[in-house]
Amino acid sequence: MDPHIDPLKIMVDGSGRVFEPPVMAPEFDLPVDSEHKAMICKVHSLARPHMLSFHLAWVSFFTCFLSTFAAPPLIPIIRDNLDLTKSDISQASIAAVSGSIMSRLIMGAVCDLIGPRYGSAFLIMIVAPAVFAMAIVNDAAGFLMCRFFIGFSLATFVSCEYWVSSMFSTRIVGTANGIAAGWGNLGGGATQIIMPLLFAFIRDSGHHPAFAAWRIAFFIPGCLHIVMGILVLFFGQDLPDGNYWQVNDGNHTFRDGFQQAMYYAITSPRTWVFFALYGYCFGVELTVDNIIAEYFYDRFDLNLTTAGTVAAVSGLMNIFSRPIGGYLSDKASRHSGMRGRLWYLWLVQSMGGFFCILLGKMTSLGAAICVMIIFSIFVQAACGATFGIVPFISRRSLGGVIGFTAAGGNLGSVLTQSLFFTSSTYHTEVGLVYMGIMIICVTLLCTVVYFPMWGGMFFSPKKNYTEEEYYVSEWNAQEQRQGLHISSLKFAINARSERRKEPRSEGVEPELDDPDRSGLSMFKSYSH
Numbered sequence: 001m002d003p004h005i006d007p008l009k010i011m012v013d014g015s016g017r018v019f020e021p022p023v024m025a026p027e028f029d030l031p032v033d034s035e036h037k038a039m040i041c042k043v044h045s046l047a048r049p050h051m052l053s054f055h056l057a058w059v060s061f062f063t064c065f066l067s068t069f070a071a072p073p074l075i076p077i078i079r080d081n082l083d084l085t086k087s088d089i090s091q092a093s094i095a096a097v098s099g100s101i102m103s104r105l106i107m108g109a110v111c112d113l114i115g116p117r118y119g120s121a122f123l124i125m126i127v128a129p130a131v132f133a134m135a136i137v138n139d140a141a142g143f144l145m146c147r148f149f150i151g152f153s154l155a156t157f158v159s160c161e162y163w164v165s166s167m168f169s170t171r172i173v174g175t176a177n178g179i180a181a182g183w184g185n186l187g188g189g190a191t192q193i194i195m196p197l198l199f200a201f202i203r204d205s206g207h208h209p210a211f212a213a214w215r216i217a218f219f220i221p222g223c224l225h226i227v228m229g230i231l232v233l234f235f236g237q238d239l240p241d242g243n244y245w246q247v248n249d250g251n252h253t254f255r256d257g258f259q260q261a262m263y264y265a266i267t268s269p270r271t272w273v274f275f276a277l278y279g280y281c282f283g284v285e286l287t288v289d290n291i292i293a294e295y296f297y298d299r300f301d302l303n304l305t306t307a308g309t310v311a312a313v314s315g316l317m318n319i320f321s322r323p324i325g326g327y328l329s330d331k332a333s334r335h336s337g338m339r340g341r342l343w344y345l346w347l348v349q350s351m352g353g354f355f356c357i358l359l360g361k362m363t364s365l366g367a368a369i370c371v372m373i374i375f376s377i378f379v380q381a382a383c384g385a386t387f388g389i390v391p392f393i394s395r396r397s398l399g400g401v402i403g404f405t406a407a408g409g410n411l412g413s414v415l416t417q418s419l420f421f422t423s424s425t426y427h428t429e430v431g432l433v434y435m436g437i438m439i440i441c442v443t444l445l446c447t448v449v450y451f452p453m454w455g456g457m458f459f460s461p462k463k464n465y466t467e468e469e470y471y472v473s474e475w476n477a478q479e480q481r482q483g484l485h486i487s488s489l490k491f492a493i494n495a496r497s498e499r500r501k502e503p504r505s506e507g508v509e510p511e512l513d514d515p516d517r518s519g520l521s522m523f524k525s526y527s528h
Contacts, residue, residue, distance in 0.1 A: 108403020174388025178326020189315020279412020325384025
């Protein structure tokens with residue numbers, strides 16, 4: 001190997017010849033790593049492509065979250081207008097989150113195949129007619145179907161996390177994902193305030209009857225869908241170096257079919273563990289979004305606006321709780337590597353379960369609000385911590401892994417609502433207690449997560465097993481000869497930040513701090 005070739009910029013031609021291409025790196029406003037992923041996240045900036053894509057990702061998800069949960073804060077009015085029973089309301093709530101189970105799985109493959117920009121823009125606009133259709137429903141079946149199809153839009157969470165993971169370095173991926181998803185989830189809290197205020201404004205200023213005002217209010221989120229779809233389509237960018245059709249780089253090609261794009265997600269046991277874990281952090285958050293306004297309205301005899309405002313507090317915690325969850329996951333990694341991330345996830349999600357149980361035991365309004373806030377912070381922080389780990393499960397099937405994990409969140413919500421909040425068998429406060437117990441039990445799955453190069457909570461890594469071996473194993477020999485694995489090699493180098501940090505001997509630098517040596521080792525082992 002030519003010692004002057006930068007191993008982080010190597011390419012392989014069709015005959016297997018290794019070479020370094022001419023330097024044509026674009027200029028970026030933010031510092032970037034070898035994959036041109038941003039190494040900092042400036043939330044106040046619109047710098048292209050990293051920060052503009054970041055903001056388009058979370059705002060589009062926010063819009064979909066707002067429309068999906070626009071109905072619950074107006075349920076006391078809607079149920080009187082449509083003569084809905086408790087069972088009708090519960091079934092519609094389940095439909096709203098079950099609709100996106102399949103759409104999230106499909107969105108993962110879509111992101112791997114054509115990129116997050118097209119996936120996000122098209123889905124947002126396709127769902128818009130279902131949002132507008134809420135204005136003309138006249139029975140329980142129509143209400144359920146509208147909520148079901150609007151729920152498809154929650155798959156924009158997958159495109160959001162994929163997009164952000166493609167734009168930000170492994171060292172801050174937890175923080176960036178946490179902020180984007182947290183601010184997107186904020187739509188679930190904001191809608192608890194926005195929809196009652198829109199309803200009251202339309203009813204009072206327009207002199208419309210209540211049964212007409214709630215219908216007109218749904219035109220606002222419908223219009224937002226159209227606007228955001230257009231903005232994402234025309235101003236977004238899939239990758240730091242361009243859109244998918246412009247970039248011919250390893251994992252970013254059209255060569256993978258649907259089966260190949262999903263294969264390494266489906267066959268990894270880690271994917272299924274996080275499928276279950278996310279079902280009892282984000283799944284719990286979805287459940288709370290559906291039940292909490294009605295719970296405070298009925299249990300503490302609040303009026304509609306007050307119940308909506310109290311319920312909004314839970315969702316509004318996302319403005320900082322989920323970002324903090326991702327940030328502390330990154331901090332834990334800097335101290336203890338992947339093992340630190342796993343221990344942190346187990347702790348915060350288990351605490352969420354404890355406070356969920358406590359919430360079900362509260363009998364006074366003030367205490368219930370305080371416990372709900374603490375419970376929301378832990379549950380949402382667990383969501384952020386989850387996506388501090390998920391991007392490391394697979395490089396080639398990143399979209400598939402995110403899609404399966406996200407779908408697990410929705411399935412967890414469907415199961416929880418079906419078991420504890422659908423019928424009159426359990427009062428809502430009893431359902432909260434049982435849901436908390438489920439959270440604590442499912443979170444024990446953190447103990448079985450194991451990466452051979454980093455280890456797990458209780459087990460050491462496999463001796464001499466490297467990040468390159470793990471990520472390059474997703475490419476066969478022929479694909480490696482074609483150079484399709486190069487992006488995975490670059491990712492593997494950056495992923496060495498997840499190694500457990502060992503105490504330094506005096507005057508001795510750890511292997512990770514020697515990029516030339518680590519790059520040369522990578523090259524010698526895998527470039528042919």
